[in-house]
Amino acid sequence: MSKFKYLEDVVTLEYDQEKCVGCTMCTIVCPHEVFRMEAKKAFLLARNLCMECGACMRNCPAGAITVEAGEGCVRGIINELLGIEGPCC
Numbered sequence: 001m002s003k004f005k006y007l008e009d010v011v012t013l014e015y016d017q018e019k020c021v022g023c024t025m026c027t028i029v030c031p032h033e034v035f036r037m038e039a040k041k042a043f044l045l046a047r048n049l050c051m052e053c054g055a056c057m058r059n060c061p062a063g064a065i066t067v068e069a070g071e072g073c074v075r076g077i078i079n080e081l082l083g084i085e086g087p088c089c
């Protein structure tokens, strides 16, 4: 799913690193490798690749992540299957 890309700086993903307890779940569940671990904390590696699926927020035990999960991921998948490139939303 490497072609997926959101419009620049419109994603609703917010992350509070102060709350992170270093469980690594966000790096496991994110399909686009938006988060990476460094020094036992997650950090945002590629925020604009977020498809707002909500998996990281739902799996973060510390409440460190918020995102308005919507249809972005579904639309992105359909666009890729149809061969449509570029921003999906």
Ligand code: SF4
Binding pocket: 019, 020, 021, 022, 023, 024, 025, 026, 027, 035, 041, 042, 056, 059, 060, 061, 062, 063, 064, 065
């Ligand atoms: S899921 Fe939450 S607590 Fe766990 S590493 Fe990611 S941001 Fe930190």
Ligand code: SF4
Binding pocket: 013, 029, 030, 031, 032, 033, 034, 035, 049, 050, 051, 052, 053, 054, 055, 056, 057, 067
């Ligand atoms: S909402 Fe989905 S795509 Fe965005 S950072 Fe979280 S897991 Fe990754």
